[in-house]
Amino acid sequence: MKELKVQPIKDGTVIDHITPGNALKVVKILGITEKQPDSIISIAMNVVGKRGKKDIVKIENRELDPKEVDKIALIAPNATINIIRNYEVAEKHRVSVPDEVVGIVKCPNPNCISNTREPIETKFIVKSRNPLKIKCYYCEREVEDISSQIM
Numbered sequence: 001m002k003e004l005k006v007q008p009i010k011d012g013t014v015i016d017h018i019t020p021g022n023a024l025k026v027v028k029i030l031g032i033t034e035k036q037p038d039s040i041i042s043i044a045m046n047v048v049g050k051r052g053k054k055d056i057v058k059i060e061n062r063e064l065d066p067k068e069v070d071k072i073a074l075i076a077p078n079a080t081i082n083i084i085r086n087y088e089v090a091e092k093h094r095v096s097v098p099d100e101v102v103g104i105v106k107c108p109n110p111n112c113i114s115n116t117r118e119p120i121e122t123k124f125i126v127k128s129r130n131p132l133k134i135k136c137y138y139c140e141r142e143v144e145d146i147s148s149q150i151m
C-alpha cells in the first residue's frame with residue numbers, strides 16, 4: 001500500500017509536483033470559490049517527496065479542462081495531472097507550456113491592442129522556458145509577473 005500525503009479520493013484529479021509554494025495559485029486558477037462552491041479540495045504544501053519539496057492539490061469529482069491545464073503549466077511547469085477513477089490513477093499527464101500562449105494571459109501594457117480592441121485574443125511568444133519568459137506578440141512587452149496576469 002502506497003503512502004498518501006492526504007486522504008485518498010475516489011474520483012477526481014490530483015495535481016502533483018507543483019512548484020513548492022504555488023498550490024494556492026493553482027487553486028485560484030481553478031476558481032474553486034466562485035465557480036465550484038461544492039467541490040471538495042485538499043491542499044498539501046511543502047511535502048517532501050522523492051524529488052524534493054512539492055505542493056499537491058486534490059479535487060474531488062472534477063476533471064480539468066485544457067485551458068486550466070495550460071494555466072497551471074505557467075506557474076507549475078513540472079506538475080503532473082493525475083486523473084483518479086475508483087481510487088486508482090487512471091491517467092497521468094505532464095503539463096507543458098505551448099510555443100505560443102493564447103487567450104490565458106493578459107498583456108500588462110494597457111495600450112496594447114489586445115487590451116484596447118475587445119475581440120482580439122491575447123497572444124504571447126515563449127522566449128525562454130527555464131526561467132519562463134513570454135513576450136506579447138502584438139506589442140512585444142515582456143510579462144514580468146506571469147502569475148498575476150493569468151486570466
Ligand SMILES: Nc1ncnc2c1ncn2[C@@H]1O[C@H](COP(=O)(O)OP(=O)(O)OP(=O)(O)O)[C@@H](O)[C@H]1O
Binds near residue numbers: 009010
Ligand atoms: N486515490 C487517490 N486519492 C488521492 N490521491 C491519490 C490517489 N491515488 C494516487 N494519489 C496521488 O496521486 C499522485 C500520483 O500517484 P502515483 O501512484 O502515480 O504516484 P507516483 O508513482 O509517485 O507518480 P509520480 O512518478 O508522478 O510521482 C501521488 O501524489 C499520489 O499520492
Ligand SMILES: [Mg+2]
Binds near residue numbers: 049050
Ligand atoms: Mg511520486
Ligand SMILES: [Zn+2]
Binds near residue numbers: 109139
Ligand atoms: Zn501587448
